[in-house]
Amino acid sequence: MREAEDEVDWGQFGQQLAAMARDLLAQDSLDATLQRITASATELVEGCDAAGILVLHDHQVESLAPTERLVIDSDRLQAELGQGPCFDAANSARGERVFRIADLTEAKPRWPLFAPQAHELGVGSMMGFLLFTDAEDLGALNFYSRKTGLFTADSEQAGLLLASHAAVALSSARTHAQMEHALATRHTIGEAMGILMNRHDLTEEQAFDVLRRYSQESNTKLREVAHMVCKRGGI
Incomplete structure (x- = not known):
């Protein structure tokens, strides 16, 4: 045509x-x-x-x-x-x-x-x-x-x-969105660590290790574990 x-x-x-x-x-x-x-x-x-x-x-x-x-x-x-x-x-x-x-x-x-x-x-x-x-x-x-x-x-x-x-x-x-997501994830992880540190008298390193181990054992992404801690107030 x-x-x-x-x-x-x-x-x-x-x-x-x-x-x-x-x-x-x-x-x-x-x-x-x-x-x-x-x-x-x-x-x-x-x-x-x-x-x-x-x-x-x-x-x-x-x-x-x-x-x-x-x-x-x-x-x-x-x-x-x-x-x-x-x-x-x-x-x-x-x-x-x-x-x-x-x-x-x-x-x-x-x-x-x-x-x-x-x-x-x-x-x-x-x-x-x-x-x-x-x-x-x-x-x-x-x-x-x-x-x-x-x-x-x-x-x-x-x-x-x-x-x-x-x-x-x-x-x-997309780069801006990825940066915003990374910052939000870091903030959530930091908040979750603070909750664990206060509740269980942990150091910053120990609190992060708790999150990391739970993430590995449950096959759950670290940011999702952190979000759960923030929502529930603990693991």
């Missing part, structure tokens, strides 16, 4: 992209950043009806910030079949960072199981981009259209620019 004519106003798109980048960095949580990324995909890329981020954890698929049910259904289908464009894009080991399918009905030779079933879900065109930085791969940002022939070479370029900004913002947000 012939692709639609490229009609991207790059001057306007650049302004929108700059505004999006500022907006992403202003989000106050990882979830908010993810939601803003996928919302921006539908707002900035012509013909995009839905968007989402697919992440692989030991070949298990996770859908993040889907804008519509269509995204969840497509990701789940790829997980069940073990094949599909988003699955490939998120798996950097396969060497592909970008894909664009103008007409899903023509993609059957490459994804013989996924293509016809995705078309039945209502997918006409798809694009996907590996979200990556120099330090890590973060998943794949995927664009969906219910119509065929909607995603063009200009659409791909626009999506690539959006994904590049999104990867930086997502990496920053």
